[in-house]
Amino acid sequence: MKTLTLAAAATFLGLSLTASIAHDYKHGALEIGHPHARATPPNAPVSGGYLTIRNTGDAADRLIGVKAGFADRVEIHEMSMENDVMKMREVTDGLEIPAGGEVELKPGGYHIMFIGLDSRMAEGETRTATLAFEKAGSIEVDFSVENIIKMKERMSKDGHADMDHGDMDHGDGGHGGMKHGG
Template sequence: MTQRRLFLAALPALLFGLPAAAHDYKIGALEIEHPWTRATAPTAKTGGGFLTITNKGTTPDRLIAARSPVSLKVEVHEMKMDGSVMRMREVDGGIEIPPGATVTLKPGGYHIMFMELKAPLAQGGKAPVTLVFEKAGSIDVELKIEALGAASSKH
């Protein structure tokens, strides 16, 4: 087979395989998929980060902290109803990821909370975040910045 044919045969794998591989992460038994955030208004001081964590191992782990250069403070948060009022608060002790389970951080539930943003998050960009797990350790990921008000990631 000529080099050109070999290249053309491999091209679909390169075009369709790289985007997924470039935006998913693995640390220990944990797989982190589709990290994303929303663009923010020019005057916004807060933002949220979202992703999916799957524990392929046999022991539980915990997302206990997050850090990012995009804001002065980052916390692991949850939103839940308290009677008829939606409340948001930092999760005490982090978010457990049981063995064999998938935990999704999404709008209206668990999420990463960026407080005191240093600059607006611009659509099309990326926001670097370090996730800290109790057992697996720390991993640097990039959150794709989706449109202002996006309900979910488009990738």
């Protein structure tokens, strides 16, 4: 009996460690994968947040907001090319997560902007933010802070674009040489 209990405990512990390493969350019909944010140099005013949201349900939902105690404000942004100019704009009506579909927030596309950081975001730490969904409600998630090199390595392994919002000069309020707005 003692051996069975130890085996069960080891299995449970192994599953718990796997879940924490995987860095995924389940919230109703939504699965939130690998929330991470870009490490920043000292005094940087902004950082980008990235994750994947999969909707396993039969109805669409929307990411309608994000709150974080470590930033003055948080916005959902979209980057796109228009007439050979990279533009970034806030998504003001939320981000739809289609039924049975998935949305990836990543550099060069949809992403979360943490604006007015209270301190440097250092590699290896985690920062907690609350994601608010129209139907599923709110969930707290931990964003692991990663350096740009590790983010690029993972993205190239996953076959994602090499565009990185963090490579831009943030000296003008956090938006580099891009045009911001509608």
